[in-house]
Amino acid sequence: MDGICYRSSLVKEHYNTLSAASFVAQHYTNRVYKAWRLCRSEADKEALFKLCYLVKFGGAVLSNNTKITKSLIQIMLKPPSSLVLGKGYMGIGSKVVFAMPNHPLLVAILNYAIQNLLNRSRLPSLYTTGSLCWAKMYCEYASVMQKRGTPLDVRVLSAREVEALSI
Numbered sequence: 001m002d003g004i005c006y007r008s009s010l011v012k013e014h015y016n017t018l019s020a021a022s023f024v025a026q027h028y029t030n031r032v033y034k035a036w037r038l039c040r041s042e043a044d045k046e047a048l049f050k051l052c053y054l055v056k057f058g059g060a061v062l063s064n065n066t067k068i069t070k071s072l073i074q075i076m077l078k079p080p081s082s083l084v085l086g087k088g089y090m091g092i093g094s095k096v097v098f099a100m101p102n103h104p105l106l107v108a109i110l111n112y113a114i115q116n117l118l119n120r121s122r123l124p125s126l127y128t129t130g131s132l133c134w135a136k137m138y139c140e141y142a143s144v145m146q147k148r149g150t151p152l153d154v155r156v157l158s159a160r161e162v163e164a165l166s167i
Contacts, residue, residue: 017042020049027056035117039129044117047129050097051110058101071164081155085134086162092134105154109137 015023024036032052039045050061083105084098099106116128138154145152 015049015053017045020045024049024052028052031118032114035114038117038120044129048110048113048117051106051113051129054097054099055102055106055110058099058103060098069164081153083154084157085138085154086157087159092131092138092156103153105137105141108141109134112137 021036025033036045036048039048053059053061082100083103085092086097113129113133116133138156141154142152
């Protein structure tokens with residue numbers, strides 16, 4: 001797991017598996033760290049770390065192979081809403097995510113992923129921490145916001161927009 005994190009002020013931080021584990025241990029409870037240790041794959045660890053980082057600091061989390069383009073920088077400097085998600089082929093993906101700290105949807109996704117991991121779910125990563133987990137919580141969040149009559153503060157980029165950002 002290698003990644004780059006940008007806080008809201010565009011402070012660039014590099015993370016690998018060891019530094020991500022110490023981040024989770026330092027900033028979160030033993031329950032979250034236990035879920036981290038129960039991750040079955042590097043992809044699960046990366047997804048859980050990404051959620052932990054974004055909930056704590058906000059900003060952006062990008063993979064090392066994402067190229068920084070002008071449109072990506074514009075979204076990072078002035079996001080169109082408090083949470084921007086990218087759409088993949090299996091639903092909402094976590095490839096391009098920009099967020100304000102403690103966004104309620106990311107907190108819900110993080111709690112759901114932790115619960116899945118602590119229950120030792122035998123479901124594939126796609127369901128426990130991946131795009132189907134994100135999509136399920138997004139649908140629930142959108143439903144709650146609609147019932148409250150509150151406008152949705154999440155923008156979901158189309159797969160084409162995501163591809164254009166990371167070329």
